Amino acid sequence: MDYKGIDSEEIIHKPVLLEETVNLLITDKKGIYIDATTGTGGHSSMILSTLDKEGRLISIDRDEEALIITSKRINDQRQMIMKSNFSDISLLLNKLNIEQVDGIIFDLGLSMLQLKNNYRGFSFNSDERLDMRMDRNQGQSAYEIINSYSEDRLSEIIKSYGEERFSKKIAHSIIINRKRQPINTCKELASIVIGSIGYRGKIHPATKTFQAIRIEVNNEIKELKKGLLASINVLKKGGRICVLSYHSLEDRNVKIFFKENQKKGLLKIITKKPLSPNQQEIKNNRASRSAKLRVGERL
Ligand SMILES: C[S@@+](CC[C@H](N)C(=O)[O-])C[C@H]1O[C@@H](n2cnc3c(N)ncnc32)[C@H](O)[C@@H]1O
DSSP states (O other), X not given: OEETTEEHHHHSOOOSSHHHHHHHHOSOTTSEEEETTOTTSXXXXXXXHHSOXXXXXXXXXXXXXXXXXXXXXOOOTTEEEEEOOGGGHHHHHHHTTOOOEEXXXXXXXXXXXXXXXXXXXXSTTOOSXXXXXXXXTSSOOHHHHHHHSOHHHHHHHHHHHHOOTTHHHHHHHHHHHHHHSOOOBHHHHHHHHHHHHOOOSXXXXXXXXXXXXXXXXXXXXXXXHHHHHHHHHHEEEEEEEEEEEOSHHHHHHHXXXXXXXXXTTSEEESOSSOBOOOHHHHHHOGGGTTOEEEEEEEO
C-alpha cells in the first residue's frame, strides 16, 4: 500500500517486543482487551491472532490517520477501532457498556507514520510547519509553543521534558531568532538548536529539544498519568497492564505508578526488572533500542 506517496514499508510501524508483550498481556483468550495506542496496528493484530473467537479487542488511538490505516490493514469482527485519548478509557467503556477488561497495552511515544510523514512536523528534516500534534484536531501545535512561550517557560520545558542540560542556551537562541521572524519549520528549529549547542555526542543535537516540545504539545506526561490511573479502575482482578516506554521520563512515571499501586495492594509487579529488546530485535529495528516493558497484574 502506498500512502500519500510514502512507501508503506516506511510508515508501517514495526511493533516492539511483540510476542513478549502479547504473551504477558493475555491471561484469558476469551477476554476483552484494550490496545490503548493502536498506531498502525502491529500489537493489535498479534492480540487478535492470539485470542479465541469469543475474545474482543478495543483498539484506540488519538491519531485518526493511524486508525484509517489500521482499519485498512485489519478486518476482524472481534475488533472495535475508535478514536480516543487513552486518558478517557473509563468514559469510552461507559459508552460501550463494558464495565471491566482483561488487559490493556500502552505502547507509548510516536509511530513511524507520525515520524516519517514530513507534513506531520515531527522530524528534524521536515520543511513543513512545526506541528507535532498526534491528534490534528487538537489545539496548539509546536509552532504556537515555539513562537509564543516565554524564554523561562521554554527553558523549563526543554529541561524537564527533554532532560536537556543546555536548555537555557537553547531557549535563549529560540527567543533571539524568533524576534527576527517566526520560526516556521522543523528544519529551522533544528538548525537553531545546532547553532546554539553544536554537535556533541552521537545523537542529533536537537533530539532532546524535539522530545520536550512534542511532550508539551501532546500533554504526554499528564495524559500518561491519567491513562494509567484509569486503567487500574477498569481492569478485572488478574487482568494485566503492559506498558512499553521509550525514554527515562516516561519509564520513571510508569515505574513510580507500579510501585505506588503495589504498595496500595492494587497491583502486583510481574516484571521485577523491565524487559528490553534483544540484540537481534535492535538490529532489525533501531527504533526499539530504548524500549522498556513493564507489566503489572490487578489484585
Ligand atoms: C509507538 S506508537 C504505537 C505502535 C503500535 N503499537 C503498533 O504496533 O503499530 C504510539 C501510538 O500511541 C498514540 N498515542 C500516544 N499518546 C496517546 C494518547 N494519550 N491516547 C491515545 N493514543 C495515544 C500515538 O498517536 C501513536 O499512534
